[in-house]
Amino acid sequence: xxxxxxxxxEEKMTKSVAVLEKELATLKxxxxxPQILDRITVDYYGTATPLNQMANISAPEPRVLLISLWxxxxxxxxxxxxxxxxxxxxxxxxxxxxxxxVPELTQERRKELVKMVxxxxxxxKVAIRSVRRDANEQLKKLKKDGVSENEIKVAEDKIQKTTxxxxxxxxxxxxxxxxxxxxx
Numbered sequence: 182x183x184x185x186x187x188x189x190x191e192e193k194m195t196k197s198v199a200v201l202e203k204e205l206a207t208l209k210x211x212x213x214x215p216q217i218l219d220r221i222t223v224d225y226y227g228t229a230t231p232l233n234q235m236a237n238i239s240a241p242e243p244r245v246l247l248i249s250l251w252x253x254x255x256x257x258x259x260x261x262x263x264x265x266x267x268x269x270x271x272x273x274x275x276x277x278x279x280x281x282x283v284p285e286l287t288q289e290r291r292k293e294l295v296k297m298v299x300x301x302x303x304x305x306k307v308a309i310r311s312v313r314r315d316a317n318e319q320l321k322k323l324k325k326d327g328v329s330e331n332e333i334k335v336a337e338d339k340i341q342k343t344t345x346x347x348x349x350x351x352x353x354x355x356x357x358x359x360x361x362x363x364x365x
Contacts, residue, residue, distance in 0.1 A: 182323055182328060183320065183323065183328065183332055183333065183335070183336035186316050186319045186320055186340075187316070187336055187339050187340060187343070189316070190312050190315070190316035190343065191343050194309050194312050194343065194347040197305050197308040197309050197312070197347070198309075198347060198350055198351060198354070200305070201301060201302065201304075201351060201354060202354060203219075204301055205298060205301065205354065205355075206219070207220055208294055208297065208298065208358070212240075212243055212283065213240040213243060213244050213245055213246045214240065214246075215238040215246060217246075217268065218233060218238055218246070218248070218263075218268075219232075220266070221262050221263060221266050221268075222262065223235065223259050223261075223262040224262070225255055225258060232248070235250060235251060235255065235259075236249055236250045236251060236259070237249045244282060244283045244284075245280055245283070246281040246283065247279075247280055248279040248280075248281070249277075249278045253276075256274055256279065257274075259272075259279060260274055263279070263281070268281075269284075270283060286362070291362050291363055294362045295359045295362055295363065298355050298358050298359050299359075302352070302354070302355035306351055309344055309347050309348055310344065310348075313340055313341070313343075313344040316340045317337060317340065320337060
């Protein structure tokens with residue numbers, strides 16, 4: 182029973198780290214990365230549709246994103262959605278596709294992005310610690326159901342080691358992203 186609690190908590194911690202990685206991928210770091218458009222939804226025939234489901238997004242050059250829509254009648258809607266987003270990039274519409282030129286990041290903007298990365302990493306660590314707390318509470322309930330104290334102690338140690346491993350992983354991911362942002 183304790184092994185089940187451990188495996189469930191490790192699975193939840195893995196998902197927390199995956200969410201962090203996905204969020205960090207959407208931050209622009211001076212280079213054109215198609216994933217920065219993952220959060221953008223377009224009002225397409227009255228339905229909020231993710232941009233990546235209605236277009237092919239590529240990076241033909243290091244600082245240019247090319248959005249090739251499958252339905253060119255939605256070009257104006259996509260342009261509006263990009264302008265409304267928090268990207269801060271002006272789209273260029275040539276009638277067939279939209280080009281986004283990713284500007285060089287200023288030092289001030291880089292520092293803001295590093296703060297955002299730190300905040301996201303801290304939120305992920307809080308989620309991991311919350312999983313640990315929930316697992317420990319489940320173990321205490323198992324203690325009442327007759328599981329030996331020794332077995333509970335071993336399981337708590339495993340959960341703590343797993344928590345430490347994932348928090349170290351989050352620190353590494355955040356440090357790598359901060360380094361990417363700060364590199365000119």
